Amino acid sequence: MRYDGGHKQETHEKLVKIAARMLREKGPDGFAVAELMQEAGLTHGGFYAHFESKEACVAEALREIFAQLSQRVERAIEGLPPRHALATIIDIYVSQRHRDNPADGCPVTSLNSDMPRQPPAIRDTFDKGVKSMVATMKKRLAAAHIDDAESLAPAVLSAVVGAVALSRAVNDKTLSDELLVAARNGIKARLGLSDATLEAYA
Amino acid sequence: MRYDGGHKQETHEKLVKIAARMLREKGPDGFAVAELMQEAGLTHGGFYAHFESKEACVAEALREIFAQLSQRVERAIEGLPPRHALATIIDIYVSQRHRDNPADGCPVTSLNSDMPRQPPAIRDTFDKGVKSMVATMKKRLAAAHIDDAESLAPAVLSAVVGAVALSRAVNDKTLSDELLVAARNGIKARLGLSDATLEAYA
DNA sequence: CGGATTATATGACGATTATCATATCAACTG
C-alpha cells in the first residue's frame, strides 16, 4: 500500500521511538524485530524497508536516546544557578523515578553490562554518548566552582550510574532504596551539594 | 558409560566452574547450554543429569561466584590493618586487571543490567550476594574508624561497581582508563584513603 | 481512469535455542 508523502518518515520515527524504549527495557539482544514492528501496528516484514539491519536500528535508537536525554536535562535545569543545577541533575538521575522507569531513562545505566558484547557500531555510538556526558559534566562542575572538575566529572558519572544500575539490579525494594538514597547523599556530600550546604548559597 | 565413584560430582563441579566463567562473559541469556557442555568436553544431552534447568545452573554458578570472591578478598587483605585493607580492596576492585577480566571478576559489575530481566530465583541469589557485600563493607568501614559506615557502605559499593562497569562498557581505551583512575581516586579521597593520607597511618 | 510506484504484508529460510526421550556403553555387582 502506498500512503501520503512523508508517511514512511513518520513510521520510521515511530519505529525509532519504540525501539528506543524497548532497547532500554529488554537490552540489545532481548528485543525482537517482530515485537518492535508489532508494537507499531505493523508486521515484521517491513522492518528492512526502514533499517539496514537490527544492529543499525539499535544504533539509531541509541543516538536518538542520547540526544533526547541531553535536551531533557537542559530543560530541567533551565535558569537554575550552577550549584543548584548540579544538585538537580543528581537528584533527578539518582531517583526512584529514574530507577523505576528504565524505558525512558539513561542507557548508560540500563545497558552498561550489555555493551561489552555488542558489535563495534553500537559500542561507538555508546561511546559518543558517554563522552558527551563526561564533557558536559566537566562544564557543570567548573561552572559550580568545584575544584578538580576534570577528574571529578568521570568519578561523578560512574557514581550516579552505579547507584541507579545497582538499585535496579537488586530485587529487594528496601535494599534498593537504601542503595539509592545512600549513594545520592554520598555524591552530593562529596560535591558540597548537601541540602544544608546548598541553602547557604540560595 | 559408568565411571568411578565420585566422577559425576567431579563433572558437576567442573560444569559449575565453567558456567561461572561463561555467565560473567556472556551474560545469563548469552551463554548456551550446549556451549557449556562442549567446553567441558561433553555433549549437550547430559546437561539435565546435572541441573534441573538452565536457570538452576545459573543460580548455582552465581552462588559459587559470590562465595569464591568473598574468600579471595579475605585472602588478599589478610593481616593488613583496617585502613590499608580497605584501600587494597578498592585498588583491586577498581583496577584495569578487574576491568579486563570479567570472566573471573565480580558479577555485580558484569551482570547488573541483566538482572532486571532475570527470573526471581536468579535475582534472589544475586540479592544475597549484594547484601553480603554491603554488610562486610559496613564492617570494614567501621573497623577503619570511618564515620557513617552505615550509609557510606552502599554508596561506596555502588561507586566501585559503577566505575568498573562503565569502564568496561566504553570501547575507547583512553576514556576507559580515565574513568577508572578518576573514580578510584575519587572514592579513596572521599574515604580519606588517598595514598598520601594512608602513609601517615602506616 | 489506468498503470507505475512503493509502503507494508505474507510466508519462508536457516540458524540457534532449551528441553527431553532414548540409546549406548563402561564399570560395578554378584
Place this chain on the structure above:
DNA sequence: CAGTTGATATGATAATCGTCATATAATCCG
C-alpha cells in the same frame, strides 16, 4: 564372567530469531 546400573551421547522437538524474496494494495502520475 554376565547382568545391572548409571553417566554420558545421540537425535529429535518445538520455539524463537534475523533476514529476505515475493505478493499485495493503496496512492500518485499521466
